[in-house]
Amino acid sequence: MDYTIWNVAPIVLLPFFAFAINAFIVKRFTSLAVFISCGSILGSFFFAAKIFFDFLNKFSENYYIHKTFTWFDLSYGDMPFKMDMGIYIDSMTATMLFMVTGVAFLIHIFSTYYMHDDKRYGRFFVYMSLFTSAMLALVLSENLISVFIFWELMGFCSYSLIGFYYEKEGAGNASMKAFMTTRVGDVFFLFGIIAIWSVIGSVSFVDIYAALGAGKFDGLFALGMPLATLAAICVFLGTVGKSAQFPLQVWLPDAMFGPTPCSALIHAATMVAAGVYLSLRCYPLMEAGQITYAISVIGGITAFGAATIALVQTDIKAVLAYSTISQLGYMVLGVGVGSYNAAFMHLITHAVFKACLFLSAGSVIHSLHDHHTHAHVQEMPRMGGLRHKMPFTFFAMLCCTLAIAGIPFFSGFVSKDRILGDALLMAFADKWYWIPTLLGFAGAFLTAFYMFRMMFLTFFGEPRDKELYEHTKKETLSWNRNVPLLILSLFTLGVFYAGSLTGQGFVKVAGEKYEWFKTLIVKPDVTQFATRVSQPFSFKPTPSGLTFEKSKYDSSYGLPEEEAHHIHHVHHIGALVSIVIAFGGVFVAMMMYLWRKWNPGFWVNTFSRWYRALQNKYYMDDFYLKVVIQKGLLKINNTLAYIDMGLYDRYVVDGMEFVNRVMFTISKNFDDAIVDGGVDFTGKSVKAFNVILRTIQSGKIQVYFIMIVLVLTGYILKLSL
């Protein structure tokens, strides 16, 4: 795998140039701009696919590619201050690139269907191109600073896309809310970067791994805790903001104001996944900082809490929004329980099926058009029976729902079950881990329930709004809607991510076939990074990067047989429990919404207080608005404003003004009387003297003659005397 810059740079630069070109031509040549956007993503997909399949085929060598160039070097003496930029590709990066470009391409294609009649059709693609290039650049980033740069760039694109329908009431506020809420996490992320920089003078991932391997983070204290803990907490708070974890999850549901394809790309498949991706990248740091338990609890709370709120949502996109938060919670839970490759696997599988779910929801919303209000309908109580009208969408959404609910043979089952299995393993080892584990299992039950509730309310039963149903056209075979849906729903099958039932996978190790995910995605072993060799960023092929040993974590490798057996055993228990609760959730949903045997109203009335709490999202928005902002931030702001206006402005600034006025008066008088007076006196005296002298300068030449004679006479008289 000899890579030059030409293998890697186009992945980022193609969408970026598409953005740069489209920004100028989009008004006049809209369809050309759309074509350029889609084509550029397809191009980067091919480049990413080459890297991905190279890793897949040569996985046993387990490369990472790390190339840097110096961005700036302000070193002075023995004070190093040097910043490198570059790329870092390991198997996780390669998988991520493949997923992002693939999903983004399909979403772009779908957008040509969904956004076609929008009056800002072209502008949507401009933002999408910029967003995709930022995400790809983040994935390729070699250090935390460039991660942070592209992280913020995505935040901006997200802001623009959430507020895309800016005429709509609330869209502007929603985009502002998303931007500001994630900013809270980003500030901490920046603190984390600074903390890391202060220890090792570099923010490169490889340097961080090497420093962790060399134990440089040990024994340094800040705020009473090891510096690794501080840095890990700060970096993880960045994840909390970006990946909408408790307690900063409030922005994601409101982000559904954006167009549905952008929700599919940004708020389900890629941007929110970037937070989890960062956590995985910094996993050794989290481990060294010993905050994994806290991470797992936050993940568990998010997974369960968001799932409960999703139970009572009636907006089809809101259900999906909360399910996204919930699934991100599972990923974070996976990070917390050390389930490195399962967390990443869930990121990938979730990206695929959630993108598909959003696109299906978009397809439904786009088809349902209210002729009275001229708006699209998103409310599930007005749907029902739609499977007769739109069979393709129904099929795609069903596949994805099966996947997210954790039904066997689908991708969500494989990844979620592994996370829960690892959580169970941790719980058996340490009883405190029962809290996140049980939250995770409960969330899995609720997930199956609310997803099938959504399916039944949307596609089954009698149409509840007859007029709307009659007006809905039968689904046509428009390729740019159906092809992305069908491709994505095909990839919800578990077999693409895990091995077959017999444990056989795609890739060969020593003649035996293994699952690619387990062999490819391994936790970076920090002790292997001490002898790193940084390669210059060049246009010529250079020898590929270092290799490192496979992780000791992976249950298939290197463990004593007894321990491996124990792990398998626990995983089997976890899988069994997962299957049972998934089917349990589906069964309850069927009883309530398909067969109508159990009345949901009964539960609503019995737990009416809880129902209201859920409808109000546990009052967290109100809490932030009324307590944090009004009682807290506004008070602080008012105090600061008083200090500024009442004290500083009044006494310091105005006092300075008074002093200046006095000084001014003194200096004015001095100036007027003495300096100016002196100047005037000189002029006036000269003028007065002139009056005398002027009289003898009459201009009459004979007068001058007389003067000459008189002077000469006087001179001669003086000589002769």
Added chain:
Amino acid sequence: MVSLSSYLFISFALFVSGLAVMIARKNIIAILLGIELILNSAALNFAAYTRFVNQNLDGHLMSLFIIVIAAAEAAVGLAIVIRFFQIKETIHIDDATQLQA
């Protein structure tokens, strides 16, 4: 025998009358004439002193220089007067005020 003092007396008379003409007359040509008289008195002085005091030709030479200078001065002066007359149509000295401050 004509003594030095008689030459000097004539020279003095010429000088004084030239000066008087220069100061008193308003006609520019008359003033030029006055200047000629003064120059001539100086030339006469040179000639007289060289004849009676050091007996060489330096004074004569100087007199010849003065005659040449006087001729040149008269030519330039008259040219100026003619131009002045063309502009002002007068040769009255008090009308020559263009250089006055």
